[in-house]
Amino acid sequence: MIKNTRSAYGAVAILFHWVMALLILSMLGLGLYMVRLPQSDPAAFTLFQLHKSIGFVVLAFAVLRLAWRAVNPSPRLPADMPLWEKGVAHLGHTGLYALMFLLPLSGWLVVSASPWGIPTIVFNLFEMPHLPVPGDKAQTEALAAVFHEYAAYFLILLIVGHVGAAFKHHFIARDETLKRMVSVRLSHTA
Template structure:
């Protein structure tokens, strides 16, 4: 019997793929920088540099998340290959939404912690952006706890996401090719 071959798997747009990989690199650097900058015994100048990279990198990640969500409305994800079971469609959608949500929680709580504590965000201060958050130690402490706890949720989601991606890579089921290479292909 003649079988009809599957149509080739569809890719995310170039813009989506570039945004995904630039964000991934930034997030995977921002997390260890955040952890290292709080270590005891660091030289003051090193710590200052890591704080500057972390705070401003976090603001750029936030801008990238907003750009990704806006672009997603213009260019929605292509349908998954027909071989992928329904529960995996739902799990992927839920996982992706949770990743976006936790990135927003991390960026906003980090920003509030810094501004409510009266500290600078160099990149935004340089362009004269309003701080938007009142000075308040209580608010700064609350935002610090949110930032500290939410990071565990974000890291857990990233581990599951990358684990699922590796599983699809091994199975060669066409899912990895939706997001790789970052451009063209």
């Protein structure tokens, strides 16, 4: 089953979910690690380039994932879930989707406004152009960097809530929510 149904995620949505979860969690770890390295560290340049390269992959996947979501039905949440919980789940998912765009875009703005003008060579293959930055570049860079940092902290909070909710569904409510994001086969019985 490639596409979603009203009761189950299809293979494409499941693949997008877990590949992107892995990439985004790695990016959070990498970002927090690399900014703590001294500027003189010989690994810093390579790690920043890797962070930027994976970030552009996340951005591209986010576009494809939302497009795929738009042409698929979304599986319904469990019928016995209270309305407020459904609202919180939708709000949480919207926040996760929004941050999948806002983090790469704000990071792109940081490097585009930076007075250092360091190019981004995606996986050492091709140069990603900088965004046009009108006005005060130093101020834009500072604002974008603060936004990028706090958006990352907010994303961590959302992920903790998201994973907590998934475990609550699985171990307390004992419903199909986690199973259907793990495998098409497991969810097909739902």
